[in-house]
Amino acid sequence: MNKKLYNVMNWPEIEGIVYADCKNPMNMLGSHLIKEGNLVQIYRPDAVSVSIKVDTKTYELEKVDESGFFACLVPSRKKKLDYLVTLEDVKGKTITFKDAYSFDLKPKNDEFxxxxxxxxxxxxxxxxxxxxxxxxxxxxxxxxxxxxxxxxxxxxxxxxxxxxxxxxxxxxxxxxxxxxxxxxxxxxxxxxxxxxxxxxxxxxxxxxxxxxxxxxxxxxxVGSPLKKTAKKLKTKQTTSPRIYELNLLEWSKKSGIKTYAKLAEDIANYLSKLGFDYVNLMPVAEYFNEDTYGYTTIGMFAPTKRFGNPDDFVEFIEILHSKNIGVIIDFNCAYFGTDTRGLHNFNKTNLYGGLSPILEKNETWNVYTYDYYNNCVLSFLYSSFNYWISNFGIDGIRIDSLASMLYLDYGKEPGSWIPNMYGGNENLAAIEFIKNLNKMAAKENVITIAEESSGWIGITKDFDGDNLGFDYVLNKNWTNDYLEFMEQDPLFRKGLYDNLILPMVYNYNERFIQKFSADDLYGTGVSLYSLAAGNDAVKKKSDVRLALAYLYLYPGAKMITFGQELGLDLTNPALKWDVSDEDIAFIKDLNHFITSNSEVFDQDTKEDGFRWVEDCNSEETILGFARIGKNGQTLTAVFNFTPVERVKYRLHVLEAGKYSMIFNTNEEKYGGDEKLTKEIFKSDKNDENPKELDYIDIDIPGLSMLVFSCEKYTEREIEENRILKEAAVAKKNAEDKVKVAKELATKAKEEAIAALEAQKRAEEAARLALEAKNEAQKKADDAVREAIRIDEETKVLLEELKNKVFKKDTKKATRK
Known part of the structure; x- marks a missing residue:
């Protein structure tokens, strides 16, 4: 080895590079100006030889360590040496490149x-x-x-x-x-x-x-900047939006479509035809574990590659927006999975978080909650949220498993968590994070939805106190109560009648979304169809329509998960995604019905927009309520939760007027057996109880909902009704009097006839009595004459006897 080179080498530092146990390799590698010249050091274990080219001159680097550490001294006094590296590997392949360690990486001031x-x-x-x-x-x-x-x-x-x-x-x-x-x-x-x-x-x-x-x-x-960004569709809709929940992977499997653009066209056409306002995409951020349906997100800044690249996802959003359909995505900032290459144990510590809850969503999922007390983790999550809304034009987010964020002890064993600074179980840092996230969303007009199961108070209120500031919270309790009611045999549903009544007690405490979501159905292996009453498809579909109708007419925003709108048995794996116009007719009309009566349903969050009209008939399991608009317009809905038709049912109504049926879930076009009637039902009062509501008498088919609109009586009609009613009363009174008179006349006639009959019978009796008397007199006279005759005969006989005795005695006396 060149002695001069040997003397300038820092062998302990080289060892750190060779054993790859060095935090600052640039202290050694690259070009460094020293008094002897420019020391160039390159570590390439894959190289047999290395040379560099400076300007037009080539310098061979000496292999100073057999592991692949090369070095040379370049006679140059430049502070920054510009050079090109040429490397020959063990296979004789030659490559030329710029040295990664020749570039300045100094951060900007306050960059972090x-x-x-x-x-x-x-x-x-x-x-x-x-x-x-x-x-x-x-x-x-x-x-x-x-x-x-x-x-x-x-x-x-x-x-x-x-x-x-x-x-x-x-x-x-x-x-x-x-x-x-x-x-x-x-x-x-x-x-x-x-x-x-x-x-x-x-x-x-x-x-x-x-x-x-x-x-x-x-x-x-390695990605690249998006070619363009998507813009949000509109400002957030805060009254009665209809949201369709779907998983892109499931839709792809059912439809056979594999790309974002084609999926968007298919979904947009379908949902715009049905009339939904939003689509809620279950996690679209990259995930590896499909068993968790995408909820163990691994790429917080990456749309899943399953259907294309980020630019394709921008196109996906724009296609949906072109059909006026807003896009909500599940944003999973509550927990992350244990994928080997993911965030878990990132630096062999709980860098991003480490507490392991048992999720209500799925107890078998092995997940960890984020560490909201770590500022760097907060910046990571805030940036992810901002990335989705600023680049992809996302119109809303739904945060899953909020309860696991709010409570330090959520789903955890005793002793595995540490109380907060006040000794409580609230996760104070997570609460602050949630509030800040909602403030960011409010500033950008992005809808935020919470999936929360613990009963936290103030989820959708303003940001004071413990209020979190969400736009909506999913009403899990409402859904659980309804599904429990629905799966009962209709004969026994009356025992769970209160399941439908009691949710209204708390309904206006929050801004709720009433829903039949994937968590409620797919997660439990059931569908609305499988829970429905009836032993044939006709009855079961009637019950499904009834469930959907109840969801839609009940106050609150609406959410239906993929496929439930069709009344199909989605638990059947062999079921093909083959949707006909007949299949979608009901949900299409139901959405249109809400839209065309928006002035009524815009009162979803107002207590004075709802009133029960029938909530005490558990025996027949009939329920009714009125939806009331700002202008006082009302719609009255009545539900029959049994398969028994109720004939001439007396339904109370809020207003005096003429009632027309405007929706019937049992119509023929939906698979029922009736046509929508144009009959007008005129309301009336119970004169015996003037305080009672007006009423109409109607027939309610089994397992169905009817909705009636009201045309209020005009003052003239009210006066006419009063006159007609008074006339009807007077007429009835007169008819009653006539009836009484007729009854009296009939009775008198009957009594007269009875008297005549009695007289006739008396006369006949008198005649018979006279005849009897005459006959008796005759017999008496005959008896007297007979007696006289007998007396005379007796006298004769006695006289004769006397004469005989006298003669006999005379004769006897003569003999003597």
């Missing part, structure tokens, strides 16, 4: 100030991989935050995944590493190789990567 303070909203512009040019040389600048490690390297195909070749420079002693690698460009895949003292090297993806490889290989990809 906001990041470490916890209020950097564009951290992605600082970190990650950026395809740039430095001094006319194209390449990629890599920057990563990884404190408490002994070394970070960039690895990829460009260095044969050898972590010793591109060791990064720690440019901030708080753990920020940076390296510019010439020649690395858009589309190149890479990872970070980290080394912690006493541990084996391991790979991590770039937390700030904007693209990843497609498929099972988990690699970051």
């Amino acid at each position: 100030k906001n990041f470490f303070a916890g209020h950097e909203y564009d951290a992605n512009k600082i970190f990650g991989s950026k395809e740039i040019s430095i001094d006319g040389v194209s390449g990629t600048l890599f920057t990563i935050w990884a404190p408490q490690v002994s070394r970070v390297s960039v690895v990829g195909d460009f260095n044969k995944w050898n972590g010793k070749i591109h060791q990064m420079e720690e440019i901030d002693d708080r753990g920020i590493y940076r390296l510019f690698i010439p020649g690395v460009c858009k589309g190149d895949k890479y990872l970070y190789e980290l080394k912690v003292r006493g541990e084996k090297e391991y790979y991590k993806i770039d937390p700030y990567a904007t693209e990843f490889t497609k498929g099972k290989e988990n690699y970051s990809v």
Whole structure:
């Protein structure tokens, strides 16, 4: 070895480079001006020989360490030496490149100030991989935050995944590493190789990567600035929006469509035909574990590569916006998964977070909550949120598993968490983070939706106290109560009648979204169809329509998850996604019905926009309520939750007027057996109880909903009704009197007839009595004559007997 070169070498530092255990490789590698000239040192374990070209002169570097450490002295006094490296590898292949360690990586003043303070909203512009040019040389600048490690390297195909070749420079002693690698460009895949003292090297993806490889290989990809950004569709709609929830992967599987653009066209055409306002995309940020439906996000700045690149996702948003459909995405800032190359155990510590909750969403998921007390983590999350709304024109976000953020002990075993500074279980830092996120969203007119199950009070209120500032919260309790009611046999639904009544007690405490979401159905392996009553498809579909109608007419925004609007058995894996006009007719008309009656449904968040008209008939399981608009217009909805038709049902109504049926879930075009009637029902009062509401008498088909509009009586009609009613009463009274008179006349006639009959019977009896008397007299006379005759005969006989005895006695006396 050249003795002069040997004497200027720092052998202990070289050892750090050789063993890849160095935080500041630029102290050694590259060109350094010393008194002997410019010392150029290059470490390439893959090289057999290395030379550099300075201006027009070539210098061979001496291999001063067999591991691949090369060095030479260049007789130049330039402070910054411009040179080109030529390398020959073990296979005899020669490559020429600019040395990564010849570029200045000094950070800008206060470049990381906001990041470490916890209020950097564009951290992605600082970190990650950026395809740039430095001094006319194209390449990629890599920057990563990884404190408490002994070394970070960039690895990829460009260095044969050898972590010793591109060791990064720690440019901030708080753990920020940076390296510019010439020649690395858009589309190149890479990872970070980290080394912690006493541990084996391991790979991590770039937390700030904007693209990843497609498929099972988990690699970051060098991205490039978006060709264009998407603009938000509109200012946020805060009254009764209809939201369609879907998972792009599931839609792709059902439709066979594989690209963002084609998916957008298919979804946009479908939803615009149905009349939805928004689509809520379940996680679109990159994820590797499909078993968690995308919720264990791994790329907080990257749309999933499954359907295209970020520019394709911009086009996806624009296509939906062109159909006037807003886009809401699930933004998972509550937890992250345990993917080997993800955020978990990033620097062999809980850098991004470490508490492991048991999620209500899925108890089997192994996830960790973010550390909201770490300012750098806050900057990471704020920047992710800002990236989606500023680049992709996202109209809204939904935060999943909010409860796991709000409580330190959520889903955790005793002793595995530490109380807050006040001794409570509230996660104070997370609460502050949530409020700030909602303030950012409000400033950008972005809708925010919370999925929260703990009963936290003030989720959708303003930011004072514990109020969090969301626009909406999903009403999980309403859904649970309804589904429990729905799965009961209709004969026993009356026992759960209160499931439908009681949610109204708390309905106006928050701005709710009533929903049948993926969590409620797919997560439990059921669908509305599988829960519906009935032993055939006709009855089951009637019950599904009834459930959807109840959801739509009930106050609050609406959310339906993918496929439930069709009344199909989506638990059947063999079911094909083949949608007909007949399948969508009901939900299409239901959406149109809400739109065409917006002046009524815009009162969703107002208590005076709702009133029960029938909430005490559990026996027949009939429920009714009125929706009331700002102008006083009302719609009256009545629901029959049994398959039994209710004939001439007396339904109370709020207003005196003429009622027309304007919606019937049992119409033939929906699969029912009735046509929409044009009959007018005139309301009336119960004169026996004037305080009672007016009423109409209607027939309610089984398992159906009817909606009636009211045309109020005019003053003239009211007067006419009064006159007609008085006339009707007078007529009735007269008819009653006539009826009474007729009844009296009939009775008198009957009594007269009875009297005549009695008289006839008396006369006949008298005649018979006279005849009997005459007959008796005759018989008496005959008896007297007979008696006289007998007496005379007796006298004769006695006289004869006397004569006989006298004669006998005379004769006897003569003999003597």
